[in-house]
Amino acid sequence: MSDPRKIPAPQPNVENQRFFDAAAQGKLLIGQCDACGQPHYYPRATCPFCFGATTWVESGGKGEIYSLSTMRRGAGAPYTLAYVTLDEGPAVLTNIATDDHDSLAIGQRVSVRFTPTEGGPPVPMFAPEGE
Amino acid sequence: MTIRNKAYIAGAFEHPTRLAPDKSTPQLHAECAAGALADAGLSLKDVDGYFCAGDAPGFGGMSMIDYMGLKVRHTDSTETGGSSYILHVSHAAQAIAAGHCSVALITLAGRPRSEPFGRFPGGAPEAPFEGWVGSTTHNSYGMCAARHMHEYGTTSEQLAWIKVAASTHAQYNEHAMLRDVVTVDDVLNSPMISDPLHRLDCCVVSDGGGALLVVAPEVAKSLKRPLVAVRGAGEAVKGPRGGMNLDLTTSAAAVSGPAAFAEAGCTPADMKYASIYDSFTITVLIQLEDLGFCKKGEGGRFVAEGNLISGTGKLPFNTDGGGLCNNHPTNRGGITKVIEAVRQLRGEAHPAVQVPNCDLAVATGIGGSLGVRHGAATLVLERQ
Ligand SMILES: [Zn+2]
Numbered sequence: 001m002s003d004p005r006k007i008p009a010p011q012p013n014v015e016n017q018r019f020f021d022a023a024a025q026g027k028l029l030i031g032q033c034d035a036c037g038q039p040h041y042y043p044r045a046t047c048p049f050c051f052g053a054t055t056w057v058e059s060g061g062k063g064e065i066y067s068l069s070t071m072r073r074g075a076g077a078p079y080t081l082a083y084v085t086l087d088e089g090p091a092v093l094t095n096i097a098t099d100d101h102d103s104l105a106i107g108q109r110v111s112v113r114f115t116p117t118e119g120g121p122p123v124p125m126f127a128p129e130g131e
Numbered sequence: 132m133t134i135r136n137k138a139y140i141a142g143a144f145e146h147p148t149r150l151a152p153d154k155s156t157p158q159l160h161a162e163c164a165a166g167a168l169a170d171a172g173l174s175l176k177d178v179d180g181y182f183c184a185g186d187a188p189g190f191g192g193m194s195m196i197d198y199m200g201l202k203v204r205h206t207d208s209t210e211t212g213g214s215s216y217i218l219h220v221s222h223a224a225q226a227i228a229a230g231h232c233s234v235a236l237i238t239l240a241g242r243p244r245s246e247p248f249g250r251f252p253g254g255a256p257e258a259p260f261e262g263w264v265g266s267t268t269h270n271s272y273g274m275c276a277a278r279h280m281h282e283y284g285t286t287s288e289q290l291a292w293i294k295v296a297a298s299t300h301a302q303y304n305e306h307a308m309l310r311d312v313v314t315v316d317d318v319l320n321s322p323m324i325s326d327p328l329h330r331l332d333c334c335v336v337s338d339g340g341g342a343l344l345v346v347a348p349e350v351a352k353s354l355k356r357p358l359v360a361v362r363g364a365g366e367a368v369k370g371p372r373g374g375m376n377l378d379l380t381t382s383a384a385a386v387s388g389p390a391a392f393a394e395a396g397c398t399p400a401d402m403k404y405a406s407i408y409d410s411f412t413i414t415v416l417i418q419l420e421d422l423g424f425c426k427k428g429e430g431g432r433f434v435a436e437g438n439l440i441s442g443t444g445k446l447p448f449n450t451d452g453g454g455l456c457n458n459h460p461t462n463r464g465g466i467t468k469v470i471e472a473v474r475q476l477r478g479e480a481h482p483a484v485q486v487p488n489c490d491l492a493v494a495t496g497i498g499g500s501l502g503v504r505h506g507a508a509t510l511v512l513e514r515q
Binding site for chain 2 (some may be wrong): 005008010011012013019031040044048049050051067069070071073077081082083085090091095106118119
């Protein structure tokens, strides 16, 4: 196995700096529309369903794998790219943090695991429950 | 066709800010859009066309369409500097006159006072959230394949048939990078790149390029070449759009394909030949379903029956060998799809793969990343 993948630092802008400030405190924020009430991810200033103003709320950080693909070649492999559908509804494009990529499956329960980056704020990966 | 009296400007908005240190550039675009919609008395849902230029952050219009949650059937990011938005009015009028959209949104925004050199100028709104995940085309399309297998029981063997068909055609193309005819087992035994896609599920990487000339009818008729007419066109952009009701097994071609067939006044069953963007085998499978050559979920069976092979199948595809075997110049195979369709319609494909009496063909493509945000475009072409 090659060295673990280096995670590049996310580069927030003034709109989403607070997401990464919360991440540094172990909190996963999602967008919630003040007008239509629907949640969304990634969070943004306007609701992608109705253009209403949004409030960013803390997610429980639990969900299940919607789909996944484990990269087998190149630097940092293996690592698993996945969408995780949060219990609140939105799907998050993320990585599954595990040493056992072959055991992962669609529908599997996972919970958020904030992971350090190269000189930046931590990012929300997910890990199988119990790991 | 003329744009005279075919389009009107119904909404206009000038953002009141002159200094916006606390807002992102995408946010300013969205606020301008909201202002124009309010001015017109329209809502986000009414917008079916989007125009932007170089000031729009991210991946052309795809990032902004997904950020704002638009659903459009026409998009244009022609960049001519400060004149772009004037030009966009004209392009929008043309698109409206042609029936390709009815409410076109044009936005411009930026904040050079707040960030003269920009911390991350041009940064896509999704970049802070997705830039670190290690998404490549291989694993993004891999997720689509994994989900298609999960929902519909599609198998790696079925996907491999797409490569088998492409290689069967490529053997006749002296310029093709891969000319050996491969078997299903060859595909399955090739190294896994990103589950469930094997090396032979992936297109080649090649240098090269292509060009097309699109001309007025009177010009075309003055030339001594077969007449290949554009009979219909469709386009769409799709993204995760807030991550609600994510569906990785349906692409934007589910909009662009039916729109192109509707404009052309024909159906998938009328097509004698199909050029289908083949960055990966799964890309072909999902487009076959989305264009209506088979029902959603039945693409695997359709391709495993050998239907893509010229001479024996119902729908000869990519008779040059496609991106899977021939070439994929600068990692974009869109133009080569049109070129081989034109060859087929002119009767100039290799005799071993030429479709007899090929008078109607479709060329369809997916750009960007199928598993995240992508654009689709479909053309129906006719030999007259
Ligand atoms: Zn809303």
